[in-house]
Amino acid sequence: MRNFLIKRLLQTHTSLQYAKQQPHNLKGKSKSSQDWLTRQLADPYVEKARMLNFRCRSAFKLLEIDDKYKILKPGDAVLDCGAAPGSWSQVAVERTNATGNIEKAPVGAVFSIDRLHFHAVPGATIFGGMDFTKPASQQRLREALGDRPVNCVLSDMAPNATGIRMLDQENIINLCYVVLRFAISMSAPHANLVVKVWDNGDVPKLERDILRFYEKVKRVKPRASRSDSAEHFLVARSFKGTQKESST
Known part of the structure; x- marks a missing residue:
């Protein structure tokens, strides 16, 4: 219902x-x-x-992306970067059956991290007050995952705006590369990735770099994204794994 x-x-x-x-x-x-x-x-x-x-309107961005591209399924392990206040984690918990509410379906797991502290999301493991870009935070996530590979990495992260457009664009691209590197090291075969970008001249290179590791990459602006916002999402599907000659 x-x-x-x-x-x-x-x-x-x-x-x-x-x-x-x-x-x-x-x-x-x-x-x-x-x-x-x-x-x-x-x-x-x-x-x-x-x-x-839902805790905020951004839930509808992920819902629309998942309805169209099928990036989440029951049984998946999902990492939600920049998770506060938790609306994407709420969607991920529901779509992966992390609470086990869907009978006879695999039970997923959601791991949510943000620099801010935020209220628990039932069905998700919360890492509040932790900066995903720090090696120590990523190590904590690896320990929590154990031997379980990630099926989908989500990032709605954005840097604090400086008011200098070029610097802000550079900062959000750098965040995307941090997420991409972690996803490459922890993803299961055919895993998916979603990262937020602000439209700028560096996005095509990021798309090309992501395509080295994923079968498909699509630039998406959900209807729930405000029309006056420069935000887009890169939706990468079907992780191919790494090759010796590949590096980021």
């Missing part, structure tokens, strides 16, 4: 009644705060997330 509701909501393009609300009690708030509140109330995905008990 829940999956049916999610599909119906993803197929709905018209705004909900709640989207017509206007913010109140704005006195004393900065213009940027007023603009954010107005945009939140005008965003149908915010209300959809509330209806389905």
Whole structure:
């Protein structure tokens, strides 16, 4: 029933009644705060997330990607990088059957890491207050995984914006390469990868580098991504493994 509701909501393009609300009690708030509140109330995905008990609207980005590209399945081991506040982990837990709610289906496992501390996600192993880019954090993840290879690596990570566009673009590309290197070292055959990028001139090279290790790479902008946002996601499918001549 829940999956049916999610599909119906993803197929709905018209705004909900709640989207017509206007913010109140704005006195004393900065213009940027007023603009954010107005945009939140005008965003149908915010209300959809509330209806389905997702922690934030970004859940619908992953739901749309998975519905189209089938990157998650029951029994998968998933790593969620930059997981706070946990909406992608919620989706991953549900789609991999990490809580065992789907009878007679394999039980998956979800490992979620973020520099911020965030509330537990039932069915996921949480590593809060840990920086994924640090070797010690990656070693903790390896220990938690044990001998289990990863079937899907997800990254919704983005660097703190400096306001210098070129630097911000360079920083997010660097994050993608950190995730790619870890995925290469820990992925099972035919595993999948999703990383967030901000559209810039370095993305085509990143795509080419990912294609050295995955059968297919697609640049995707889900409907839930705001139209004024430069974010896209690279969806890589079917990990090929490594070759001696390959390096990143």
